[in-house]
Amino acid sequence: MTNLRSAYMSPATLSIIVPCFDEERTLQSCIERVLELKHEDDLSLEIIIVDDCSRDRSLAIARELEARHPEIRVLQHVRNQGKGAALRTGFREATGEFVAVQDADLEYNPLELRKLVEPLRDGRADVVIGSRFKGSGPHRVLYFWHYVGNAILTFLSNMFTDLNLTDMESCYKVFRREAIRDIQIEEDRFGFEPEIVAKVAHKKLRIYEMAISYDGRTYAEGKKINWRDGVRALYCIFRYNSYHLPLPIQFFAYLVIGFIAGLVNLAIFLGLLGFGVSLPVSTLSAFVIAAAVNYFLCIALLFRHKARWKTTGEIIAYILVVATAGVVDLGITSALVAIGTAAWLAKILASIIGVVLNYLGRRYLVF
Incomplete structure (x- = not known):
């Protein structure tokens, strides 16, 4: 079905922003998976890796990938600023018709970006969010309290934005670039998720949600989000919606x-x-x-x-x-x-x- 529909779509460029901080173990595998998307003739790629002042070999790996693949550009922060700041940098440099967010940790399957971009390409949507809770695809089972926290934050975000999302905190968000061109990202860390949801909702953009798989990491495997980010997300829900x-x-x-x-x-x-x-x-x-x-x-x-x-x-x-x-x-x-x-x-x-x-x-x- 996907290939049949793609045959009737005009060629497009997808800019994929990859924020990266100390991801030497997964960065290369992640980018190699992303590059598999270019095997489709009708979808060109622009991959922007934003290294957020990594302390390991992430930047060196990114530079090696950039040297081998013309689709890749590497941007570097001279000091660590956070995921939101890295995305702000990437969005500013993106040139494709569509812009997607791909974390470098491979918790999300890059090949699923193809289906997420379809509602944008056929003109139905301005924003597509991948939901880890809508079924379809394997999900690694981890952290009950993370699930509860995500459910509470999503509920509050929905209440303030009048949306009915199931996974506001999902990393997988794909945008029509012109739809978000004038949105100013203010959050530097993981507060980006509730901020961007609030701002696209208040712009009355057309938002779709699609099921995705999820291969979450443990903290021993490198997961970075913590309870302080949850508190910040709660603050952001109020901060960007109350007025x-x-x-x-x-x-x-x-x-x-x-x-x-x-x-x-x-x-x-x-x-x-x-x-x-x-x-x-x-x-x-x-x-x-x-x-x-x-x-x-x-x-x-x-x-x-x-x-x-x-x-x-x-x-x-x-x-x-x-x-x-x-x-x-x-x-x-x-x-x-x-x-x-x-x-x-x-x-x-x-x-x-x-x-x-x-x-x-x-x-x-x-x-």
Whole structure:
């Protein structure tokens, strides 16, 4: 079926980006498998190996392969930056109509790239993701907690992007180059996966998912991903999706940030009082520190930094919004108390209005 369909497709070039860090044991075998794809007359290859400052013979092996095969180019980082940085370098240099990611560790079978590129070539898709969990093909059985972690991250990513992927963290992602040409990759390590999924989803690109096999490695065999990368992936899901969320969900996320800032406010306030600092100074100091925490959490998790203003302008706008909300809070509290409302109730009502004003000010004026 694949060969029949290929006969009706015009020739195309597939750029395959191979990020590499200390993969001397598998790099040559991986590239030899990739080169088998060129036996099909209608698919030309451009193989870009990006050596991320390997400490072993990976770069030397890559150079030897480059000397023997005109399809191969080798790029080198002078310092180790991570998989995302290597892919950023490779994407920038790719010239083919389609761009694929191939890890150098051979956990993924390069020959399956041919079927992944088909929905791109026949015009159905802009992005194709290979799923290790859709069946079809052998799968090495490893690491229950990795499976659970991947399922949780994929679920959260789907919830934020409104997709129904089964394997967001899959390495096998193939793109139509023009579809992702203007996407700026920001993550340097394994945060690339949730970042790129978020960005192609928000661009409303046509995304397909296809079953692939998987031959995973153990840590003794060279697997590099760790729990810190899982935490970073979780952060990236929030970081690259939150500002696209519908207003009610985004407001709920802001309440969580406000709650954290409120806890900081209370802790600083009580701590300063405990050290004998006066009430006015303790109150003002705790408020300023909590406002700063709120700001940094907003730009880290919820809103786009410098989307409306440069940093200085953004901070000024933020201070004005906070100050305005503070004045409104004071005015409402005073007015309610003046007409006989209990002070505690007046403060709660004023605080609720202040939270809403703070959120709307951040969403529409600051970020």
